[in-house]
Amino acid sequence: MAPSSSGSCRGFPEVPLIRITCAAFLAIAVALGSSRSLLADELPDLGDAARVDLSPQLEHKIGERIFNDIRLHEASYVDDPDISDYVNLLGGRLVAASSNPAGSFQFFVIRDNTINAFAMFGGFIGVNTGTLLTAQSESELAGVLAHEISHVTQSHLARQMAREKQSSIATMIAMAVGVLAARSNSQVASAAIASAQAGSIQAQLAYSRDFEREADRFGFQTMIKAGYDARGMGDFFGRMQQAGRVYENNAPVYMRSHPLTVERISDMESRAQNVPYRQVAGSLDFHLVRARLRVQMGSSGEAAGEFSRQLREKKFASEAGSRYGLAYALLKAKDVVAAQKEVDALLALKVSSPMIAGLAAETRAAGGDRAGALNIYRSALQRFPQSRALAYGYADALLAGRQYDEALRFLDSELQLYSSDYKLYGLQAKTFAALGKRLQQHRAQAESYFLLGQLGPAVEQLQFAQQSGDGNFFEQSQVDARLREMRKLQLEEAKEKKNGG
Template sequence: MILLLCLAPAVLADGLPELGDLSRIDFSPAMEQRTGESIMRDIRLHEPGYISDPEINGYLNHLGSRLLSQSSEARQNFEFFALRDPSLNAFAMPGGYIGVHTGLITATRSESELASVLAHEISHVTQHHLARQISSQSQGQLPMLLALAVAILASRSNSDLAQGALMTGQAASIQNQLNYSRDFEREADRLGLQLLENAGFDVRAMADFFERLQKYGRLYENNAPGYLRTHPLTSERIADLENRIHERPYRQVADSLDYLLVRTKLRASEGSPQDAVTEFTSQIREHKYSNEIAARYGLTVALARAQDYAKAEQEIATLRKLKADSPMIESISADLRRKQNDPAGALKILRTAQVRYPQARGLAYALTDTLLTTHQTQEALQFIQEDLQNYPNDARMHELLARTYAALGKTLQQHRAQAEAYALQGQLLMAIEQLQLAQKLGENDYFEQSKVDARLRELKQRHAEETKEMKEK
């Protein structure tokens, strides 16, 4: 789903990107990327529903990468992220940013269903449907457009950004104009289905999930899922999908444990802690689950929320007996140790788990944070420096590096690390400010001074180029 929000100048003052008159926009791939980065920065900073959980977003990006590996048209980087919202929705933004509501994730009945939604959204991006839609609508029709912002915000009841953006009837009119056309939807269906099949998923899942959405929309016409408002589902589309699927061989695909745990974690995080405990306890007692490991993990999450750590530890013990193999289980096990004031126990779990699951970003962050909390700063510094060799663009790890240097009293290095974190998040002015602070501290160290000066020149030039480009557009 991609919508266009018409923002008044007062809203722009709050930090949304100024893009000028859309009727003059040459919406090139470079412009799409810049626009998407600006919108994504605002989501991270101002959208309360944005989920920074590395386990959830890490899984979505892993699933997305599996689909993208089958696309010959994905010539850009993609980022998949979740927004905490009970509504059934997903959306694609310029620059390859794809968001999914938690309500949609928890509503899926299989990993293939979730993959089908991501495959559909990926196809909207690779076919540049936003740019093509804007081109068809922009000739003299949008002279008051001052910014491009996120589609999802318009359909969410708790979005602060949407409340500021949707102030005029013209804004709603523009959104309606930019809902995906039926031709674009059919194209995304066709290409998404091919991605789904090539990546080894059950192609029937796309038609099954879309058909459930359509039935839901008919039952609750006045409160239809946001996905239906921007992705018009017709009987013709469903029939076309079913015809394409009928031509393909039957393939039954098992859900990954990662999918089951992520979906369960989100379900266990909804409502009150006690209600969640009651729900998962009932599922386990009555054997109403498709996977016992996922059900007991959900109960563990719920018990941790309810601060019933003793019972949560009992569930961890049961999970170990079931030979549950997932970094998410190690992560919550360590978290329970920390919450019970046992950082040594947490470190033991995290050190072992980090060796076993070296690519699990959540474990890397938890290990670093626990090392810093227990004042083992030199070990933390060594771990971060080694980690950044493999993940140089990890903004959160650069923030942890800044925190580590602060603990060591190395202020210049602290400012440099924080500058990198800001730069990776697209906050160039804040990054420049940090480097200017570092510049004042490096006067007697030529080597450090030269590195700071070079990076400062680079970021200033980048900021000037982006500012010039936005003004020209």
């Protein structure tokens, strides 16, 4: 488990996402004050109205810090490998078809019923569970993500900040907090702005109409190139416009931060009409993810009752989705026998997905059939080698079965391919701990913390590794070398903070 920390940002309300965003954006002042090599131009003197440029490297650094804060401290962050796999697979398909196919992007989900999605510095894109549950097809969801991807590829957030020429670092931070806060919660964003006395910023919370039209245009091209239904974007945003009329002054958050106009909707519909019609096959995983979220958003019993009704009345968008939801709800309710029955019915549909395989393995394990679970994982990983959810599930199953040597071999092979996966290092640390290899345990845990942006705890773990009293000369030397690297990074961070202060 990663360490937690607390803190506040003077002048801003103590609301989790705002507190995190504010704390992370204080890093902008530090980075701008000290990382001159990362900027196209030096930071202007306070009061200078010249433009402040953020390089791609600095944008990524800022976005990464915000993302790390969110996943470490924000309770609404969805830490579900199946859901994360899905949005990143979908997002990756869109990025490959975007104007910057080589760009670095990370997609994540926030547990919130409101309809919203937001793009942060450096290609970090969040989407609310409400958006996933409201979209009626994967093409509609793809339209939303393609729009947000285009905000990133066209550097809209940085361009907006530069356009305002906010030379005061404090004002720039307040503006950035407000802009991102609006993507999450309009009311909280307004409070943040008022408390920061950033009067003129409120008018700039929403992306400009020019930026919105540009994101529409590039986003549309992206989703078409990626093979999605051309009508998806217009259908989703059209429904949002109708919702705005119903809600009047209480419009969905997405409409407040991404203002819709009749002209924009008309443009989307016109573009779709000019594209030859193409039948787009439905996405099984889209329905599975929605079913999984519905179970997580309420009680297992209520979810099981709803999916049972859908199947009984044959009123469902996807039978596999409803059967998956019922099986998952029953497993969550610890009714393993009933869950296994529904998993068998699901498998009888002859549909294939890493999510179905993972649920089948979990159900077998819950019923005491660990060997059966391991066999399912092995077979599924042959078909879906990129699935992080299956990899974590298999490693956990090996640990539960005390097959520690096999677990280490598997994790080593995975880390050769996914060296930036902090969860793999965490599982490796658990395995070494079970084997009593303390040096290796602390070394692996250090890498997990480091990838989460927790440099201090990572250094502490390496110090524990030095003091462990086990490990050979080669392993000790590796720990010493890595500790020197991290301490050097600590000194650089301290220097940045001092210069930025």
